[in-house]
Amino acid sequence: MSDHLDQRFIEDLSLEEQSVVRLDKLRRIQAEGNDPYPARVPPRTHTAAEALSLWLELSAGGVDEHGTPLGDNPSLTLAGRVVLWRTMGKATFGTIEDGSGRIQLYFKRDLLGEAQYEQLKRDLDIGDFLTATGDLFLTRSGEITLRVTACAIISKSLHPLPDKWHGLSDTEKRYRQRYVDLLANEESRAVFRTRSRMVTLMRRFLDGRGYLEVETPVLQPIYGGGAAKPFTTFYQALDQSFFLRIADELYLKRLIVGGFERVYEFAHDFRNEGADATHSPEFTMLELYEAYASYETMMALFEQMCVSLALELHGSLQFHYDGKQLDFTPPWRRVDMRDALIEHAGIDFDEYPDTEEGRQRLYHAARKVGIHVEPGMRWAKLLDEVLGATVEPTFISPTFLVGHPVALSPLAKRRPDDPQRTERFETYMAGFEMCNAFSELNDPTDQYARFVAAGRDAAAGDEEAHRMDVDFLTALAYGMPPTGGMGIGLDRLAMIFTGQTNIRDVILFPQLRSK
RNA sequence: GGGGGUAUAGCUUAAUGGUAAAGCAGCGGACUUUUAAUCCGUGGAUUAGGGUUCGAUCCCCUGUACCCCUACCA
Numbered sequence: 078m079s080d081h082l083d084q085r086f087i088e089d090l091s092l093e094e095q096s097v098v099r100l101d102k103l104r105r106i107q108a109e110g111n112d113p114y115p116a117r118v119p120p121r122t123h124t125a126a127e128a129l130s131l132w133l134e135l136s137a138g139g140v141d142e143h144g145t146p147l148g149d150n151p152s153l154t155l156a157g158r159v160v161l162w163r164t165m166g167k168a169t170f171g172t173i174e175d176g177s178g179r180i181q182l183y184f185k186r187d188l189l190g191e192a193q194y195e196q197l198k199r200d201l202d203i204g205d206f207l208t209a210t211g212d213l214f215l216t217r218s219g220e221i222t223l224r225v226t227a228c229a230i231i232s233k234s235l236h237p238l239p240d241k242w243h244g245l246s247d248t249e250k251r252y253r254q255r256y257v258d259l260l261a262n263e264e265s266r267a268v269f270r271t272r273s274r275m276v277t278l279m280r281r282f283l284d285g286r287g288y289l290e291v292e293t294p295v296l297q298p299i300y301g302g303g304a305a306k307p308f309t310t311f312y313q314a315l316d317q318s319f320f321l322r323i324a325d326e327l328y329l330k331r332l333i334v335g336g337f338e339r340v341y342e343f344a345h346d347f348r349n350e351g352a353d354a355t356h357s358p359e360f361t362m363l364e365l366y367e368a369y370a371s372y373e374t375m376m377a378l379f380e381q382m383c384v385s386l387a388l389e390l391h392g393s394l395q396f397h398y399d400g401k402q403l404d405f406t407p408p409w410r411r412v413d414m415r416d417a418l419i420e421h422a423g424i425d426f427d428e429y430p431d432t433e434e435g436r437q438r439l440y441h442a443a444r445k446v447g448i449h450v451e452p453g454m455r456w457a458k459l460l461d462e463v464l465g466a467t468v469e470p471t472f473i474s475p476t477f478l479v480g481h482p483v484a485l486s487p488l489a490k491r492r493p494d495d496p497q498r499t500e501r502f503e504t505y506m507a508g509f510e511m512c513n514a515f516s517e518l519n520d521p522t523d524q525y526a527r528f529v530a531a532g533r534d535a536a537a538g539d540e541e542a543h544r545m546d547v548d549f550l551t552a553l554a555y556g557m558p559p560t561g562g563m564g565i566g567l568d569r570l571a572m573i574f575t576g577q578t579n580i581r582d583v584i585l586f587p588q589l590r591s592k
Numbered sequence: 593g594g595g596g597g598u599a600u601a602g603c604u605u606a607a608u609g610g611u612a613a614a615g616c617a618g619c620g621g622a623c624u625u626u627u628a629a630u631c632c633g634u635g636g637a638u639u640a641g642g643g644u645u646c647g648a649u650c651c652c653c654u655g656u657a658c659c660c661c662u663a664c665c666a
Contacts, residue, residue: 094636095602095618144625161628168624185624203617216625240603240616242628247603249658261603304666350665351593358665449663461666485666503666510666541665579659592657 092235099235102200106230109196113233118208122154126177132213132221144215144222155180155223156208156231158260161241164198170222173207181222182209188226197228203241204234252587271390272571272583276343278389282382283365288339293328295321295345301549302326302488304541305348308358321347324564326488327549329366330517333560334552341365343567354579355509357587361567366517370561372489372500375514376477379504379563380407383475383570390574398507399578404474409504412472414464414480421467422446431456431484455534457484472505487527487543489515506573514563521553 083104087097106113123131131153138148157173157180167186172179186194201207209228216222239245239261251258251265258265280290298317300307302324312319325344332340346362367374387394387405394405418424423446429439436456443450443459448466450459460482472478481501483491489499500516518524527543528550534542571583581587 093602098618163626163629164623165626165629166623168626170626170629172627181627183625187624214625216627218625218627220625220627222625237602237617240628242616243604245603247599247658249599250603252658306665348665351663353665354660356665457666465666481666513666590657 095237096235099202099233099237102202103233103235106200106233111229113230115229115231118156118229118231119154119210121156121208124177125155125157125173125175125180128153128155128180128213128223129178129221132215135213136215140215144217146213150212152210152212152226153223154208154210155182156206158234159201159203159205159207160238162201162203167194169194169198171207173209181216181220182207182211182228183214183216183222183224184228185224188224189228193228197230201230202234202237204236204238205230206232206234249589252581252589253592255585268575268577268583269585271575275386275390275571275574276567278386279363279382280343282385283339283341286339286378288341288365288367289337291329291332291337291340291342293322293325293332293342293344297322297328299544299546299548301544301546303346303348304543306350306540308347308349323348324362325364326562326564327546329364330557330560330562331549331552333366333368333517334555334557338368338558339366352588355569355572357568357580357584359588360580360584363565363567364563365565366560366562368558368560371516371559372502372514372561375561375563376502379512379514379565380409380475386570386574398573398576401473401507403506403573409475409477411477411479411502412468414468414478414482415498416480417468417478418460418463421471422448422463424463426460426482429456431482457482460485469505469510470508473507475511476505477502478505483527486515487531488518488524490518490520491523506569509569510566511569511573512563512565514561517557517560517562519553519557519559521550524553525550 083100086092087100092100103113135146135148135150138146140146155173155175157175159171160174160179161172163170169184171182171184173182184194184197189197207228208231209223209225211223211225211227214222214224239257245251245258245261251262259269284290296310296312296319298319300320300323302322303326305323307320307323310319310321311317322344323346325342325346329340329342342364344362344364345359347359349358350356352358367378384394384405384407387396396403415426418426422443424439424442426439429435429442436459439456439459440450440452440454443463446463446467448463450462454462468478479502481489481499481503483489483497483499486499486501489501492498492500502514503510504512518527528545531543532545535544568580568583572578572580575583577583
């Protein structure tokens with residue numbers, strides 16, 4: 078039945094026995110003059126969900142002993158993927174699924190005619206897309222069902238679907254072939270619907286506050302706005318190496334310089350680093366900047382945004398995540414980094430200045446409280462290690478961590494009361510970082526000094542050190558108003574609101590090694 | 593990078609140093625209101641390579657992929 082090209086198709090796609098059978102059915106449908114992939118199909122009059130709710134109206138006037146409405150009973154045309162199929166001789170029940178849900182169809186030989194009925198029985202497989210026209214009735218067991226008078230296969234499926242009851246659970250296949258995961262697992266579809274809804278709500282939230290959504294370059298000649306190893310690429314037309322952005326911070330601030338007072342971007346950022354349950358090398362960050370605002374403004378904004386997300390997505394400010402109870406009720410706890418380190422690690426970083434001597438003493442102090450640190454670690458790195466090991470895991474309900482030292486925050490403004498610390502906060506939920514915000518440093522001379530300091534690390538071989546960006550400094554030198562800015566880890570926030578504990582489960586197509 | 597785990601039919605699972613089992617899906621048959629329909633019959637599989645062994649899916653080594661922990665990643 079299959080010609081030469083079909084044989085190659087079977088080999089190249091590694092079609093198994095069942096798929097070859099389906100391919101034969103496909104060819105038979107064509108041989109009988111029907112198109113299994115028609116360009117035009119009868120217009121769908123209702124989705125499954127619409128048909129089900131229509132039944133409430135139709136049945137309001139009562140139904141007869143066959144389950145048919147006594148009153149008006151219009152003809153509807155539905156379409157969807159066949160997910161269940163039960164033939165019982167001269168009658169068949171099938172269930173189709175469309176984007177709105179599922180509905181049962183009833184096929185009766187006497188109604189369809191023997192030829193079409195037998196053809197359907199013979200050529201249709203679970204997984205095929207079907208269009209069906211008929212009227213609604215209620216079966217004996219009380220299920221709303223379409224009594225089909227005309228139908229057609231509108232797309233033939235060659236691969237058998239995963240188990241109708243267990244779905245697809247193989248992790249690797251779920252990531253590699255997300256389409257199979259989605260079509261087989263309603264829970265997976267729900268996760269991505271929720272993520273999408275979350276993004277919509279965030280956009281609406283910001284738009285409602287006069288923010289402007291912008292797009293800035295993914296390919297950047299100098300990577301900046303964070304501390305991370307970049308992906309590198311080559312820009313042929315410019316004959317120059319470029320980097321995939323690790324952040325869009327410095328571009329959004331240029332827009333503030335340019336006079337846009339409130340900007341945001343949902344940015345795909347790229348960091349050429351390890352992947353684990355909370356890190357993906359390609360991830361999404363929402364960054365936003367607001368002129369004449371400070372980190373206090375950002376704190377209130379993030380809190381309000383998350384409260385509205387929790388109410389919209391969970392209907393409550395309290396919900397469970399990974400077995401932990403999270404409480405979003407404002408005001409959120411605010412914890413000073415120095416106080417928290419004294420409390421949880423017994424280390425007061427004010428007693429360890431950022432000098433070689435102070436660094437060494439901090440190293441030993443960290444060792445003493447049992448934290449795994451390396452002798453060569455920089456002061457800021459040591460502090461971060463201690464923080465990550467002792468303080469961060471205690472932040473389950475949303476918590477603002479404030480009071481970061483300048484050395485950890487090269488783009489943040491100094492505190493007026495303590496120039497060695499910054500106007501910065503990070504928000505933690507369920508023990509990991511969700512957001513990072515500060516009063517943006519707008520003093521070009523101080524920013525220059527910070528780049529120079531970072532440049533020493535870069536010269537020492539630290540790929541992650543901030544790079545001197547003269548154009549950015551030039552922008553600041555034209556004058557940037559006092560500005561509050563924030564970066565929100567969108568994937569992580571999606572994990573919180575969808576109950577997922579692995580970042581790959583909220584990314585539609587996570588990268589895996591090629592097989 | 594280090595450590596641990598997993599890999600069996602299209603899917604979900606079982607078992608064994610001696611012919612690899614089941615449910616769903618498939619194929620053939622019965623059944624004109626089923627509900628994961630049911631009933632009868634039936635084909636199909638041990639991640640790749642090497643070793644030990646009379647014999648390996650199982651034991652050993654190597655590779656590959658995925659997962660977890662750890663490290664890296666503020």
